[in-house]
Amino acid sequence: MLLPSVGSACNGGKPVESPLGSFANIDVEAFLRDSQQRATKFAVEQKEAAAAVGRATASNGHIAVECTMQGGVTRLDIDPRAKRMSVGEMSEAILAAIRDADVDLQRQVSTIVDESFGGVDSAMADPETALAKVAEAQQAFDRMMGDAMGELDRMRRKLGH
Structure with a gap:
């Protein structure tokens, strides 16, 4: 111009x-x-990631597990038919269901992050690390916006507007 x-x-x-x-x-x-739209979209995606629930079953569906980002394992259902299993078999089935539910949760969060940022690097594979990096990016964006707005204001004053 x-x-x-x-x-x-x-x-x-x-x-x-x-x-x-x-x-x-x-x-x-x-x-x-544009910045406001991106911030709004980012907030929605943060809520989606926080609301994600990983689910898995084991032992022919007799054991069901749910886990979330905030609460770890939030639900464990054991069907009465699972009582036929030995304690060792039940423990293994529960642990397998927990691992599978965590993998399901990580997949969901990765999909949300993938849609937002166009890909996930290996450092983002862990959901807690991913959320920490997203929060760090949000803080950096907020600082950048504050700096840019301050600079624009300074330039307006200098130009007498």
Whole structure:
């Protein structure tokens, strides 16, 4: 964007380019709308990840487990027919169902993160690590937005707007 200048007559009638360079071309309102939309989408996806429930069964469905990001194992159902199993078999079946429910939960969270950020690196495989990285990214984004808005405000004042 070229800004008119008092000195443009001394410049052969050509407009003088803004000292802000291409930064002067930024549509601040569109940038803010886009940022707000991204923040809203991010908040929705955080809620989806927090609401995800991993589920699994073992021993022909006689043992069922659910787990969440916040509560770990939140439900354990043992069908009365599972009483026919030995204590060792039941323990193994419960642990297998817990592992499978955790894998299901991780898959769901990975899908949500994948849709948001276009892929998951190996550091994001653990749901707790993934949420911590997402929170860290949100904080960095908030800081960046605050810095950018402060800089824009400073430039407006300097230009007398």
